[in-house]
Amino acid sequence: MAELHTWTGLLLGWLMLAMFTTGTSAYFQHEITRWMEPELAAPRASQGAAADQAVAYLQQVAPQADSWTITLPSERRVRSQVRWRGAEGSGSQLLDGRGEAVTVRSTRGGNFLYRFHFDLHYVPALWARYVVGVAAMAMLLAIISGVITHKKVFARFFSLTLRKGLISWYDGHNMASIFALPFVVMITYTGLVTLAHQYMPFGARANFPDRAAYFAAAFPRPPAAEAAGEAAELVPLSTIVEQASAVWDGAALASLQVQHPGDANALVHARRSRGATVGTRTPTLTYRGATGEAVGETARRGGAYATESVLVGLHAGRFAPLALRWLYFLSGLLGIAMIATGLVQWTVRRRNRLPDPERPHFGFRVVERLNIAAIAGLGAALAGYFLANRLLPPALPSRSDWEVHCFFLAWGGVALWALVRPARRAWTESLLATALLFAAVPLVNALSTSRGLLPSLRAGDWVFVVFDLTMLVLALAYGAAARTAARGSATVRRRPRQRAGEVVSDAAS
Numbered sequence: 001m002a003e004l005h006t007w008t009g010l011l012l013g014w015l016m017l018a019m020f021t022t023g024t025s026a027y028f029q030h031e032i033t034r035w036m037e038p039e040l041a042a043p044r045a046s047q048g049a050a051a052d053q054a055v056a057y058l059q060q061v062a063p064q065a066d067s068w069t070i071t072l073p074s075e076r077r078v079r080s081q082v083r084w085r086g087a088e089g090s091g092s093q094l095l096d097g098r099g100e101a102v103t104v105r106s107t108r109g110g111n112f113l114y115r116f117h118f119d120l121h122y123v124p125a126l127w128a129r130y131v132v133g134v135a136a137m138a139m140l141l142a143i144i145s146g147v148i149t150h151k152k153v154f155a156r157f158f159s160l161t162l163r164k165g166l167i168s169w170y171d172g173h174n175m176a177s178i179f180a181l182p183f184v185v186m187i188t189y190t191g192l193v194t195l196a197h198q199y200m201p202f203g204a205r206a207n208f209p210d211r212a213a214y215f216a217a218a219f220p221r222p223p224a225a226e227a228a229g230e231a232a233e234l235v236p237l238s239t240i241v242e243q244a245s246a247v248w249d250g251a252a253l254a255s256l257q258v259q260h261p262g263d264a265n266a267l268v269h270a271r272r273s274r275g276a277t278v279g280t281r282t283p284t285l286t287y288r289g290a291t292g293e294a295v296g297e298t299a300r301r302g303g304a305y306a307t308e309s310v311l312v313g314l315h316a317g318r319f320a321p322l323a324l325r326w327l328y329f330l331s332g333l334l335g336i337a338m339i340a341t342g343l344v345q346w347t348v349r350r351r352n353r354l355p356d357p358e359r360p361h362f363g364f365r366v367v368e369r370l371n372i373a374a375i376a377g378l379g380a381a382l383a384g385y386f387l388a389n390r391l392l393p394p395a396l397p398s399r400s401d402w403e404v405h406c407f408f409l410a411w412g413g414v415a416l417w418a419l420v421r422p423a424r425r426a427w428t429e430s431l432l433a434t435a436l437l438f439a440a441v442p443l444v445n446a447l448s449t450s451r452g453l454l455p456s457l458r459a460g461d462w463v464f465v466v467f468d469l470t471m472l473v474l475a476l477a478y479g480a481a482a483r484t485a486a487r488g489s490a491t492v493r494r495r496p497r498q499r500a501g502e503v504v505s506d507a508a509s
Contacts, residue, residue, distance in 0.1 A: 004142075005146045006346070013339055015135045026113050029111060030110060032467075038451045039103065041451075044097050045097040047073065048238030050070075050072050050080045051072060051237035051241050057101065061091075061093070065090075068083070068261050069082070069258075072241075082095060107400050112385075130198075132191075133198075136188050180335045184335045193311045223295065224259065225259060226265065231264070237258075237268065240292060248283075253270055268289050270286075277319060278313040279309035279310045281309035284297065284298045343367075344371055373418050376418075376427070376434050381414075383440070384437060385403060387441060389403055391444065417429065439471070456468070
């Protein structure tokens with residue numbers, strides 16, 4: 001079990017760390033997107049008013065479209081988005097709280113981080129999800145074998161190995177593991193459930209002729225209608241918003257879709273917000289566009305469907321109010337600390353077992369460099385992504401793609417630095433560079449926009465305030481880690497070289 005814990009944690013630990021880091025940030029993906037779209041400053045409209053504003057805009061720009069889709073604002077989104085599709089083409093537009101078209105810088109915002117944690121961006125989506133599934137299964141193996149291996153870990157938690165006021169990597173790994181254990185077990189298992197139909201397709205294959213038939217039964221679409229060819233005025237969508245919300249006990253809506261707007265057979269599909277309940281498979285109500293009469297609701301599914309919906313909802317955390325979402329986030333940070341300290345512990349404990357700790361073998365050097373690239377590099381990538389959002393020219397072609405490229409360029413830069421520098425110096429320098437990058441985010445934001453920390457404090461714009469403060473906290477954390485790494489390097493340089501055959505206790509690590 002000890003070997004299983006060690007090697008499953010090591011071989012896939014760097015991928016697990018990337019998945020956990022970007023997945024943890026995704027609990028605030030809408031807030032990250034708001035920060036990355038600083039042009040949106042108008043107050044939020046109510047959902048009913050936003051729906052009517054969207055219809056007024058669409059009647060001007062796409063009155064002949066076959067369908068309209070309106071994404072409504074919510075507590076976490078200040079903007080509406082309209083899309084239209086028809087024989088004359090398709091398009092989309094963001095609307096502010098006054099229903100006016102607004103142009104924002106091209107960005108993928110928090111959605112890139114959310115998608116990366118299971119799609120890995122540059123990897124084909126199907127294969128990426130298989131790779132992520134293997135990593136998640138390895139994570140479960142590491143958790144179970146770790147609990148079995150460290151059966152006395154809870155007792156040892158109350159007798160930490162303190163040396164000169166410092167907690168050892170072993171203790172840090174155990175502390176993070178104990179606090180994060182319930183969350184990590186839940187998040188890993190439910191993550192596998194989200195893609196269970198891909199990892200275990202055998203039941204669907206045995207009962208349905210093809211994947212399309214399975215998805216049509218598992219995730220039914222609302223009814224469709226043919227256009228009558230007779231003009232009819234669309235009822236105010238605010239009344240449909242009110243009716244649908246009342247049916248769902250006051251829950252907010254996610255979106256409205258209008259089929260054949262302006263036609264006598266027009267249908268309006270109202271979809272409930274995923275934040276209204278734990279289950280993520282939200283129902284849809286259908287209304288007649290000309291009269292506002294309710295047509296029906298998507299079919300209710302059985303117990304297995306409801307169970308899967310709740311498990312996926314627990315993983316995504318969209319239902320969570322602000323306090324619980326912060327608890328999700330902090331638990332995710334503990335999971336990140338658990339993985340990172342485990343990776344570092346592997347090198348720390350084994351260095352003193354080497355015949356010559358100052359000249360480790362090739363495999364050890366590879367692990368050490370990958371640790372630097374994963375732990376320091378991923379932080380630099382996040383900071384680089386946010387800085388690119390503020391520094392890239394708004395008119396740059398493929399601007400949102402270049403933001404993502406900057407994410408990987410920063411990550412690759414740290415990885416390259418770890419290869420060409422001595423490992424102990426690379427740790428200090430990479431962590432310090434990451435701290436400076438995070439510290440630069442609020443400064444660059446203040447210099448390049450009117451949404452800096454002090455103006456946002458005066459305006460009570462807490463999303464921008466908390467984002468900048470979080471960047472400063474991360475800068476301090478990475479700065480403290482760089483200082484610790486520098487002290488550790490100095491201590492190692494003063495330590496006399498181990499003689500061949502001399503045994504060094506694990507306690508020294």
